[in-house]
Amino acid sequence: xxxxxxxxxxxxxxxxxxxxxxxxxxxxxxxxxxxxxxxxxxxxxxxxxxxxxxxxxxxxxxxxxxxxxxxxxxxxxxxxxxxxxxxxxxxxxxxxxxxxxxxxxxxxxxxxxxxxxxxxxxxxxxxxxxxxxxxxxxxxxxxxxxxxxxxxxxxxxxxxxxxxx
Ligand SMILES: [Zn+2]
Numbered sequence: 449x450x451x452x453x454x455x456x457x458x459x460x461x462x463x464x465x466x467x468x469x470x471x472x473x474x475x476x477x478x479x480x481x482x483x484x485x486x487x488x489x490x491x492x493x494x495x496x497x498x499x500x501x502x503x504x505x506x507x508x509x510x511x512x513x514x515x516x517x518x519x520x521x522x523x524x525x526x527x528x529x530x531x532x533x534x535x536x537x538x539x540x541x542x543x544x545x546x547x548x549x550x551x552x553x554x555x556x557x558x559x560x561x562x563x564x565x566x567x568x569x570x571x572x573x574x575x576x577x578x579x580x581x582x583x584x585x586x587x588x589x590x591x592x593x594x595x596x597x598x599x600x601x602x603x604x605x606x607x608x609x610x611x612x613x
Contacts, residue, residue, distance in 0.1 A: 461492060465482065465486075465489065465492055465493060466479075466482060468481075468482040468485050468486045469485065470482065470484075470485045471485060473522065473523060474522075474523045475523045475574055475575070478523055478572065478574060478575050479493075479572070480503065480505070480517075480519045480523070480572065480575045480577065481523050481575065483495050483503055483505055484498075484503050484521045490612075491605075491608065493505065494506035494508060494604060494608055496516065496608060496611040496612055497541070497544075497545070497611075497612075498521075499537065499541070500521075500537070501520060501521055501533060501534050501537035501538075502518060502519065502520060502521060502534075502537050502538055502541045503518075503519050503520075503521055504516055504517070504518045504519075504541060504545055505517050505519075506604055506607060506608055506611075507579070508604065510581075510600055510604075511579075511581050512581050512582060512583065512587060512600070513553070513582065513600050513601060513602050513607070514549050514553050514555065514580075514581070514582040514602075514607065515579065515580070515581045515582075516545055516549070516579075516580045516611075517577045517578065517579060517580075518538060518541050518542055518545060518577060518578045518580065519538075519575060519576060519577040519578070520534045520537075520538060520575075520576060522534070523574060523575050524574075524575065524576055525564070525565075525570075525573050525574045525575060525576060526564065526576070527562075527564065527576070530576070538578065542560060542578055542580065545580055546558055546560070546580060548611065549580065549582050549611075550582075552610055552611070553582055555582035555583055555584050556583060556584050556585045557582075557583040558580060558581065558582055558583060559579070559580075559581040559583060560578060560579070560580050560581075561578065561579050561581075562576065562577075562578050562579070563579075564576070
């Protein structure tokens with residue numbers, strides 16, 4: 449609803465969020481790079497965690513409640529472009545976020561996945577990111593099956609506050 453009802457003020461904010469000075473190997477058009485280089489608006493960007501090598505954000509268009517994206521700080525679209533330290537940090541962050549989501553949302557399972565390349569469904573092929581999607585028994589209902597629409601009961605703002613806390 450927040451997306452559908454987006455007013456002029458919100459549209460302006462979204463435009464402003466895209467205006468970020470990024471580093472030499474980053475992509476100024478990439479929302480993950482923008483989030484990496486602007487540490488002042490984590491709430492608006494839905495950034496829930498950052499460390500030396502990774503950044504974790506809520507998916508603005510979630511498949512399910514609690515859907516987070518975990519990415520390396522560097523703008524890189526292939527696994528072999530990452531250092532061993534980055535790969536290790538990413539798996540540790542996936543582990544940490546899965547444990548946190550399990551604690552606060554008590555899902556029955558998770559889908560954890562990486563889409564590499566446009567043909568594989570990557571919405572942002574230039575910057576690798578792992579999806580963590582909490583799953584509950586029976587969370588696929590008629591809306592999803594017939595209407596190709598997903599019902600998300602919790603607002604992104606409420607979830608952001610829970611995870612950051
Ligand atoms: Zn990027």
